[in-house]
Amino acid sequence: MSGLMAEVAAKALNLGVPISAQIDLTYRCNERCVHCYLDHDDHGEMNTAEIKDLLDQMADAGVFYLNLSGGEILMRRDFFEILEHARLRTFCVKLKTNGVLIRKKEAQRLRALGVESIQISVYSHRAEVHDAITKMPGSFRQSIEAARLLRAEGLNVTFANVLMTENAADYQGVRALAAEVGAKATLDPTVTPMMDGDRSVLQLNVDRKKLQEVFRDAALVGDVEEFCTPPAGVDESALDMLPCSAGHTACYVSPYGDVYPCVQFPLACGNVRQTKFADIWRDSPQLNEVRSITLRDMQSCSQCAHGATCTRCPGLAYLEGDMRGPSIQDCEKSYARTGIPSENFKRKNAAPRPAASLNLVQIQGIQPEARNLAAAVPETSGAVA
Amino acid sequence: MKNNCYVARSTAIAARPLGDEMMVMSATDSTLFTLNEVASVIWQAADGVTPLDQIVATKICTQYDIALEPALKDAEALVEDLAAHGILLLSDTPLPQAGTSRGVTS
Numbered sequence: 424m425s426g427l428m429a430e431v432a433a434k435a436l437n438l439g440v441p442i443s444a445q446i447d448l449t450y451r452c453n454e455r456c457v458h459c460y461l462d463h464d465d466h467g468e469m470n471t472a473e474i475k476d477l478l479d480q481m482a483d484a485g486v487f488y489l490n491l492s493g494g495e496i497l498m499r500r501d502f503f504e505i506l507e508h509a510r511l512r513t514f515c516v517k518l519k520t521n522g523v524l525i526r527k528k529e530a531q532r533l534r535a536l537g538v539e540s541i542q543i544s545v546y547s548h549r550a551e552v553h554d555a556i557t558k559m560p561g562s563f564r565q566s567i568e569a570a571r572l573l574r575a576e577g578l579n580v581t582f583a584n585v586l587m588t589e590n591a592a593d594y595q596g597v598r599a600l601a602a603e604v605g606a607k608a609t610l611d612p613t614v615t616p617m618m619d620g621d622r623s624v625l626q627l628n629v630d631r632k633k634l635q636e637v638f639r640d641a642a643l644v645g646d647v648e649e650f651c652t653p654p655a656g657v658d659e660s661a662l663d664m665l666p667c668s669a670g671h672t673a674c675y676v677s678p679y680g681d682v683y684p685c686v687q688f689p690l691a692c693g694n695v696r697q698t699k700f701a702d703i704w705r706d707s708p709q710l711n712e713v714r715s716i717t718l719r720d721m722q723s724c725s726q727c728a729h730g731a732t733c734t735r736c737p738g739l740a741y742l743e744g745d746m747r748g749p750s751i752q753d754c755e756k757s758y759a760r761t762g763i764p765s766e767n768f769k770r771k772n773a774a775p776r777p778a779a780s781l782n783l784v785q786i787q788g789i790q791p792e793a794r795n796l797a798a799a800v801p802e803t804s805g806a807v808a
Numbered sequence: 809m810k811n812n813c814y815v816a817r818s819t820a821i822a823a824r825p826l827g828d829e830m831m832v833m834s835a836t837d838s839t840l841f842t843l844n845e846v847a848s849v850i851w852q853a854a855d856g857v858t859p860l861d862q863i864v865a866t867k868i869c870t871q872y873d874i875a876l877e878p879a880l881k882d883a884e885a886l887v888e889d890l891a892a893h894g895i896l897l898l899s900d901t902p903l904p905q906a907g908t909s910r911g912v913t914s
Contacts, residue, residue, distance in 0.1 A: 425840075428840065430842070431826065431831060431840070431842060434826055434827060434829070435826060438826065442824075442826070482824070485824060485826065486824070487822065487826070487831055510819075513821065513822050513823045514822055514824075515833050537819070537820045537821070537822075537835035538835075539822065539835065539838060540838070579838065
C-alpha cells in the first residue's frame with residue numbers, strides 16, 4: 424500500500440467510513456470451478472432498482488473503492504446498467520470476472536465507463552489445465568481473448584490465479600502469459616472453504632513442500648529473506664492492532680442484500696432490503712463486536728510470536744468457531760513461511776499436520792493489498808494541495 | 809492562464825469526500841489524489857459554467873480570509889495540475905455538459 428493509500432485508509436478508519444466494499448451481483452456463473460466456494464443458484468437476487476439504491480446509499484456513506492464480483496458479473500443482463508450507475512456515482516470500480524462473455528463491444532464499453540481495473544481468473548497457461556479447473560471447454564481461449572481485448576482498450580487487467588493441486592506447476596507460466604498479454608498477475612496460495620462451511624474443497628490445497636517453494640520464490644514475494652524471517656514477537660504496542668479492514672473500513676454485500684464484514688467472513692450483520700446500509704454499518708451489533716476486537720483480546724494469538732505479523736483472517740477464525748481465536752490455516756501458513764510453530768500449535772501440543780493433510784486457507788479479501796501473497800497491483804499516487 | 813477560465817470535473821474520474829478532504833482518482837492512470845479542504849471547495853464548485861475567478865472570489869476569499877490575487881494564483885496552479893492528470897477540464901468557454909456527476913455533490 425502506498426503512503427497516500429495508507430493515509431486514506433487510516434483516515435477512513437478514524438472517521439468510521441466504509442471506504443471499500445464488494446458487492447457480489449450474482450452467484451450464478453457460466454463456469455463450474457472445482458475450487459469455488461459458492462453455490463450457483465439464484466435464491467432471490469437484488470433487482471436492478473435495489474442495487475442502484477444500494478449504490479446510492481453506499482456513495483452517501485463514503486464508499487470509494489467498489490468491487491463488483493460474483494459469480495460471473497456478466498451473467499446479469501443489467502450489468503452495464505448497474506455499472507453505469509456506479510460510475511455516475513463516481514465510484515472507483517474494480518471488476519472480477521472470468522472474461523468469457525467479454526467481446527470487443529463489451530471491452531469498449533468498459534473502457535468508456537472508466538473502470539479502474541478488471542481481474543480475470545486464469546488458472547494455467549495451458550488450456551487443458553485451465554479448462555479442467557473451470558469445467559468449461561474453451562474457457563481458457565475466451566478468457567485470454569478477453570484480456571487481450573481489454574488491454575487493447577488500455578484497461579488495467581490482472582490475472583488472478585489460485586494455487587491448487589491441479590495447477591501447482593503452472594503459476595510461473597501464468598505470470599509469463601500475463602506479462603505477454605500486458606496484464607499483472609496475482610497468486611492466491613490457498614483454497615478457501617465454501618460459504619456454507621463445507622471444507623471438502625480444501626483437499627485441493629497444495630502440500631507444504633509446494634507452499635514453501637512458493638513462499639521462497641523471489642519473483643512472487645520479493646525479498647525472500649525478509650518475507651520468511653522468523654517473527655520478532657509481540658510488543659505492547661502491537662496488542663492494540665486491529666486484525667484487518669473487515670468491518671472497520673470494508674464490507675461485503677451478497678446478491679441477496681446481506682451485509683457481512685467481508686466476503687470471507689460470513690457473520691450476518693443485516694440486510695439492505697430491511698435496513699438502510701448506513702444504519703447497518705453504524706449500528707449493527709455484529710459489526711461493532713468485530714470492531715471491538717484487537718490482538719489484545721485474542722487469548723492465543725496475543726501470546727504468539729507470530730501475533731504482529733501473522734496473516735490471521737478473522738473470518739476464517741470465525742468459521743472455525745471463534746472470531747477471537749486463531750485461524751489454524753493461518754497458523755499453518757506462518758509455520759510454512761518461517762518454520763516457527765504458532766502458540767496455537769504449542770498449546771495444543773500438536774505438531775503441524777503432515778503435509779498430505781494440510782488445510783491452508785487464505786482470505787480473498789476486499790482490499791487485495793491486505794492479504795494477497797504476491798504481485799499486488801502497484802498503486803501510483805500523488806498528493807495535491 | 810487566460811481570463812474567464814472555466815473548470816469542470818472530468819467524468820473519467822472516481823471521487824469521494826472523506827472528512828474535509830476529497831479523494832480523486834484519475835481513470836487514465838489510476839493516480840490517486842487527496843484534495844485538502846480548500847482544494848475540495850474548488851473541485852466541488854467546478855461546474856463548467858462558473859469562471860474560476862468567480863469561484864475563488866465567492867467560495868475561497870470570503871470563507872478563508874485571503875486576498876483574491878494570491879488565492880487565484882494558487883487556484884490556477886491547482887487546476888492546471890489536475891487538468892494535466894485529466895481529472896479537471898479547462899476551457900476559456902463554458903462547459904455546460906460537464907461537471908454533472910452526482911457522486912461529489914449530493
